Amino acid sequence: MVEGAFRQRNGxxxxxxxxxENIRRSLGSTIQTPLRLPPAILESRQTASVDSEVEIxxxxxxxxxxxxxxxxxxxxxxxxxxLVKEQNIHKATVWETPHLRQLGITAILHSLGxxxxxxxxxxxxxxxxxxxxxxxxxxxxxxxxxxLNSSVEKPRAVxxxxxxxxxxxxxxxxxxxxxxxxxxxxxxHYLVFITGASRTxxxxxxxxxxxxxxxxxxxxxxxx
Amino acid sequence: xxxxxxxxxxxxxxxxxxxxxxxxxxLKSLGVELDFPPDQTCCGQPLFNNGFEDKTRAxxxxxxxxxxxxDAPIIGPSGSCVSMIKHHYLSLFPEGTQGHTLAxxxxxxxxxxxxxxxxxxxxxxVGAVYxxxxxxxATCHYLREMGLKTEAKALLNxxxxxxxxxxxxxxxxxxxxxxxxxxxxxxxxxxxENKVNDILASGAxxxxxxxxxxxxxxxxxxxxxxSTIRAMHxxxxxxSSEESV
Amino acid sequence: MTHEVPTYIxxxxxxEHVPASIPSAVQQATDRFVSxxxxxxxxxxxxxxxxQIGSDIRVHTIENMDVYLIQLEEKVKAAGGxxxxxxxxxxxNQIVLQIAKEHNVKxxxxxxxMATEEIGLNHFLEEAGIExxxxxxxxxxxxxxxxxxxxxxxxxxxxKKEEIAALFSEKLNINAxxxxxxxxRIAREVLREKFLNAEMGISGxxxxxxxxxxxxMVTNEGxxxxxxxxxxxxxxxxGIDKVLxxxxxxxxxxxxxxxxATGQKLSTYxxxxxxxxRAEGEFxxxxxxxxxxxNGRSNILRDPVGRDVLKCIRCGxxxxxxxxxxxxxxxxxxxxxxxxIGAILSxxxxxxxxxxxxxxxxxxxxxxxxxxxxxxxxxxxxxxxRRRVAQGxxxxxSTIPVPIRAAANLASLVLARNWIYxxxxxxxxxxxxxFRKNDWLSGMPYPLNRWTNVRPLPQFGAGFRKWWKxxxxxxxxxxx
Numbered sequence: 008m009v010e011g012a013f014r015q016r017n018g019x020x021x022x023x024x025x026x027x028e029n030i031r032r033s034l035g036s037t038i039q040t041p042l043r044l045p046p047a048i049l050e051s052r053q054t055a056s057v058d059s060e061v062e063i064x065x066x067x068x069x070x071x072x073x074x075x076x077x078x079x080x081x082x083x084x085x086x087x088x089x090l091v092k093e094q095n096i097h098k099a100t101v102w103e104t105p106h107l108r109q110l111g112i113t114a115i116l117h118s119l120g121x122x123x124x125x126x127x128x129x130x131x132x133x134x135x136x137x138x139x140x141x142x143x144x145x146x147x148x149x150x151x152x153x154x155l156n157s158s159v160e161k162p163r164a165v166x167x168x169x170x171x172x173x174x175x176x177x178x179x180x181x182x183x184x185x186x187x188x189x190x191x192x193x194x195x196h197y198l199v200f201i202t203g204a205s206r207t208x209x210x211x212x213x214x215x216x217x218x219x220x221x222x223x224x225x226x227x228x229x230x231x
Numbered sequence: 232x233x234x235x236x237x238x239x240x241x242x243x244x245x246x247x248x249x250x251x252x253x254x255x256x257x258l259k260s261l262g263v264e265l266d267f268p269p270d271q272t273c274c275g276q277p278l279f280n281n282g283f284e285d286k287t288r289a290x291x292x293x294x295x296x297x298x299x300x301x302d303a304p305i306i307g308p309s310g311s312c313v314s315m316i317k318h319h320y321l322s323l324f325p326e327g328t329q330g331h332t333l334a335x336x337x338x339x340x341x342x343x344x345x346x347x348x349x350x351x352x353x354x355x356x357v358g359a360v361y362x363x364x365x366x367x368x369a370t371c372h373y374l375r376e377m378g379l380k381t382e383a384k385a386l387l388n389x390x391x392x393x394x395x396x397x398x399x400x401x402x403x404x405x406x407x408x409x410x411x412x413x414x415x416x417x418x419x420x421x422x423x424e425n426k427v428n429d430i431l432a433s434g435a436x437x438x439x440x441x442x443x444x445x446x447x448x449x450x451x452x453x454x455x456x457x458s459t460i461r462a463m464h465x466x467x468x469x470x471s472s473e474e475s476v
Numbered sequence: 477m478t479h480e481v482p483t484y485i486x487x488x489x490x491x492e493h494v495p496a497s498i499p500s501a502v503q504q505a506t507d508r509f510v511s512x513x514x515x516x517x518x519x520x521x522x523x524x525x526x527x528q529i530g531s532d533i534r535v536h537t538i539e540n541m542d543v544y545l546i547q548l549e550e551k552v553k554a555a556g557g558x559x560x561x562x563x564x565x566x567x568x569n570q571i572v573l574q575i576a577k578e579h580n581v582k583x584x585x586x587x588x589x590m591a592t593e594e595i596g597l598n599h600f601l602e603e604a605g606i607e608x609x610x611x612x613x614x615x616x617x618x619x620x621x622x623x624x625x626x627x628x629x630x631x632x633x634x635x636k637k638e639e640i641a642a643l644f645s646e647k648l649n650i651n652a653x654x655x656x657x658x659x660x661r662i663a664r665e666v667l668r669e670k671f672l673n674a675e676m677g678i679s680g681x682x683x684x685x686x687x688x689x690x691x692x693m694v695t696n697e698g699x700x701x702x703x704x705x706x707x708x709x710x711x712x713x714x715g716i717d718k719v720l721x722x723x724x725x726x727x728x729x730x731x732x733x734x735x736x737a738t739g740q741k742l743s744t745y746x747x748x749x750x751x752x753x754r755a756e757g758e759f760x761x762x763x764x765x766x767x768x769x770x771n772g773r774s775n776i777l778r779d780p781v782g783r784d785v786l787k788c789i790r791c792g793x794x795x796x797x798x799x800x801x802x803x804x805x806x807x808x809x810x811x812x813x814x815x816x817i818g819a820i821l822s823x824x825x826x827x828x829x830x831x832x833x834x835x836x837x838x839x840x841x842x843x844x845x846x847x848x849x850x851x852x853x854x855x856x857x858x859x860x861x862r863r864r865v866a867q868g869x870x871x872x873x874s875t876i877p878v879p880i881r882a883a884a885n886l887a888s889l890v891l892a893r894n895w896i897y898x899x900x901x902x903x904x905x906x907x908x909x910x911f912r913k914n915d916w917l918s919g920m921p922y923p924l925n926r927w928t929n930v931r932p933l934p935q936f937g938a939g940f941r942k943w944w945k946x947x948x949x950x951x952x953x954x955x956x
Binding site for chain 3: 027037185193201203
Binding site: 243251252277278279285287289292371372404408422423447455 | 487488499803835836837838839840842843864865866867880887888891892893898901904914916923926927931933935937938939941943944
């Protein structure tokens with residue numbers, strides 16, 4: 008385990024960092040186990056057709072108390088109408104992305120009498136929203152996960168503050184697994200994996216949804 | 232004829248004379264020529280498990296000297312004691328010392344009783360008769376340190392008339408843990424009571440296991456609970472015949 | 477037990493006074509997590525391989541900890557964050573306080589963080605006049621109750637809904653109903669107000685990715701996101717042992733962690749935070765501070781056996797299968813971390829004087845080692861620490877009470893000399909008549925009373941040696 012090999016050091020660090028010094032002293036001449044990441048473990052899973060991946064995704068979402076459905080872009084109008092009425096939506100905030108703009112989301116909401124709050128508004132104004140609409144930058148079918156970036160057009164609070172989160176997504180966002188997502192997105196300054204609705208079992212193990220994050224998660228898969 | 236040496240364990244010695252007699256009879260009936268080195272005392276596990284490695288060495292040396300007069304395999308009725316000798320004796324003695332040399336030898340030829348029967352003699356049927364409802368408690372060191380997952384059940388399976396009932400939480404510790412019963416008696420009590428309750432709920436009239444210490448704990452607990460369920464070492468069950476039931 | 481750093485952990489005393497409600501509540505939680513875990517493990521045929529790789533990656537990282545921490549610091553700085561190094565708990569507390577003061581913080585919202593419990597940060601900040609509010613529902617409840625956690629994942633599981641309702645009613649001046657859903661809704665409302673107005677968010681971290689300087693947070697409620705998105709200031713206190721080399725190695729742990737902890741495939745929210753926000757409109761903190769906590773970990777590295785404890789990813793699977801833990805709950809372990817991992821971590825962080833009882837708080841059954849996702853050999857480390865307590869080693873002097881050492885001396889004396897042992901074995905049956913009741917022995921004197929108070933002892937009857945002698949003398953003996 009511990010032999011006479013001397014530790015090699017790459018790079019320079021401030022000699023006055025006592026923690027690093029202590030680490031170095033403690034490890035002394037420990038033999039360094041190499042980093043082993045077997046290809047089999049990192050290999051992306053084989054995926055079947057897009058349709059079956061969509062099915063897997065929607066199934067997993069359902070297990071997590073999410074509500075998913077497949078829609079064509081012409082059905083969005085009535086779907087939003089239903090949602091607004093069923094969930095009593097008065098105020099909403101929407102990501103300002105090209106696709107959502109193309110679908111005319113804000114216009115539809117406006118016509119339904121829903122007040123629109125800018126996604127870049129203050130957190131206090133955002134907190135008054137009932138509904139937050141985003142896209143997803145990636146989708147992970149095996150776990151029913153939405154992966155969201157963060158930017159001025161895609162603010163984090165839209166998927167967090169309102170009590171209902173609706174993600175309007177497309178099959179192109181599907182990825183086989185985490186390996187693929189990380190390969191593409193690791194340089195982003197922020198990523199969030201959303202796997203179902205906010206939940207806790209802290210009180211007598213009773214599962215309660217919507218503790219702090221959104222209580223209801225809707226995902227609409229728009230076929231292109 | 233295969234030869235073997237009997238390792239009776241300190242607890243076996245004090246409390247389970249008839250179990251040791253049965254172990255002798257069964258092995259003899261399987262054609263094993265037996266010897267009993269009288270200098271044996273204890274494997275040293277209680278000292279070792281409590282962190283007194285320094286004080287364990289003398290005890291281990293006594294054991295190893297006792298069993299080195301012959302090179303025959305050693306058989307014991309306890310998974311934990313056998314594991315102590317097989318897996319931990321080597322760590323007690325630095326390489327190059329006499330103790331280390333002895334430990335290399337001893338650890339290579341020590342067996343737990345059911346292990347010896349099933350894996351060395353390839354025997355699962357010893358002609359036992361025990362027409363009762365029997366449940367099994369898998370003791371921790373026997374199961375996990377010795378890795379004996381199927382041997383006991385294979386032997387029970389061949390007992391004539393035996394009806395096997397699965398025990399709820401079969402693999403959960405009974406709370407013996409050696410000196411744990413003395414160090415934290417109330418926690419030991421809670422664990423023992425859980426095990427006793429599971430046995431009572433099983434519907435069996437007998438509970439069997441492969442460890443004298445755990446047997447002491449569970450049998451005592453069943454007695455205290457006013458139960459008539461028999462707690463036995465597997466050796467005693469395997470020694471049962473038409474006449475004895 | 478509060479969130480203050482303990483000076484002595486009396487496991488025996490604590491375990492003797494466990495409130496009756498604790499074992500049943502804890503066992504309900506552990507049963508659920510154990511069956512959930514079993515289902516998820518069954519779904520992954522490569523589970524054992526994942527465990528081995530997880531273990532290997534952690535060993536590699538521990539053995540190269542300085543290299544990865546240097547890379548991590550560089551990347552966090554490049555991302556616009558600030559890195560602070562805290563040697564001791566006191567240092568970490570001072571650093572956080574300093575940051576808070578510089579930003580005129582009056583209220584901080586906290587996401588669940590065992591590192592901050594380890595250092596007693598809440599108590600420290602409150603003494604300095606800063607309100608530090610736990611926002612994880614379970615942590616919020618026990619903060620109001622003024623007690624410690626009974627379980628690593630569900631810290632308030634020992635409290636009934638009626639008790640929680642009474643607690644909320646009293647502390648929040650409302651009429652709270654004894655209904656979990658309503659109580660969660662109340663907490664949501666109360667805490668939302670705090671999230672929106674707090675000047676500082678404090679979090680822990682599950683992993684730190686050296687490759688890009690990324691903090692990974694695994695949560696379920698959304699408070700972790702709130703604390704790190706709403707306030708302008710985010711301070712993360714994370715143990716130096718949480719560092720991982722890169723994103724690829726992270727995938728292994730994301731597959732292991734939630735499955736081992738609660739039986740979920742993934743927790744509800746996993747965040748990957750690299751520095752502060754890049755633009756105002758996106759939300760998120762303006763400033764990101766990472767406080768790297770040592771607090772004894774760099775010393776633990778000196779011990780090739782003990783340092784395997786640093787592999788831990790805080791999933792709680794060991795506690796969920798531990799029959800000792802399930803019967804006593806988290807309080808008996810006297811610190812922020814309980815169960816088998818607590819029994820090997822606390823003695824290494826707090827020392828084997830303060831925590832000398834903990835390594836013995838186990839029957840060495842080994843159930844924990846079977847489920848640990850990173851293959852920490854817990855029973856081996858327990859024995860290793862018992863050796864430190866009993867006889868001392870290179871890291872500490874022995875701290876075992878004198879009477880126990882005397883008993884060990886006596887035992888060694890007797891057991892190493894077969895003539896004394898055999899004499900004793902012949903004499904012991906003499907005492908049987910004095911304590912015999914229905915073929916068992918009860919009411920024995922100290923120390924055997926500790927056995928007989930719980931269940932009777934079999935009678936002493938060492939008869940095998942004589943039987944063997946007689947049998948051998950006879951030559952071929954009968955089988956009866």
